[in-house]
Amino acid sequence: MKNLRILTLSLLLTALATLVYAQGGKKSEEVKFKTSAVCGMCKATLEKGLAYEKGVEKATLDEDSKILTVQYNNQKTSVEKLKKAVNDLGYDADDSKATPRAYDRLDACCKKDAGIH
Template sequence: MKTLKIWMLALVMTGFATVGFAANGKKGDEVKFKTSAVCGMCKATIEKGLAYEKGVEKAVLDVDSKIVTVTYDAKKTSPEKLKKAVNELGYDADDSPATPRAYDRLDECCKKDSAH
């Protein structure tokens, strides 16, 4: 019985060690760029839109600074593709302008010319 407890404890400890190694595994690449986002609705649109992009692990927009931080898998996407995705959502990304058609579809409060 004592041997069984030792084996069970060893098995449990191995499981915890495996989880620990997975949690400390390599984090994805990170890119930051300035957007033309102006409000909370913009934040939701950009974060949700980027979540659907292949290779994106996490996207967070700071509305005050207008900086979006994207953690991604460099094997599946690139900063250029991510900027293009933001442009196709209707927002500027650094020097890359929003796609006109997507910008026109934004709510008035999300347009960079709106008063906030």
Template sequence: MKTLKIWMLSLVLTGLASFSFAQGGGKAEEVKIKTSAVCDMCKATIEKGLAYEKGVNKATLDVDSKVLTVSFNGQKTSVEKLRKAVNELGYDADDTKATPRAYDRLDGCCKKDAVH
């Protein structure tokens, strides 16, 4: 009986280890994207918006340099998709321009021509 319990416990632990390894998936990649963000509200909008993107592990915007650093799983998303996600939040991303409709919905302080 004791052997059966040990065997069951090792089976469960092996299953959990396999599951967490499978969830880890591919190797994490990192990209730096120059944005048109101008304030802390922009920072919150971009970081929160990218948190919902498939494959994104972490997104951090440095407001002073306007550089967004994204850690992501390259098997689940791509740099192009990340730039598009930033554009759809209303911000320029490198050479790609913000979606006009999303840009129009930004608060006044988040627009490129806002005085800070």
């Protein structure tokens, strides 16, 4: 009987600890940006470039829709910082325009006025 009480108490404490840990604050979030990306090279540049940003867990560009999906830790970065990172890579992120210097450094095929690929 004593062992049953200890086991029940142990399971209850484990369940409570798990619940408290899970409720401890959502750290991982997802944001989507409409970008000015136009080709596969843009995809590689954005995904690789964002991989080096603090707090970014994963970045994926859908080439057809030009939507960049970023999974990130909201305690290490913010949506504004992520937009700036995209801009600093030479691409627009929603209404936030690419940094002119970074845009000028893009290959010709990656510039939004290069046409459809």
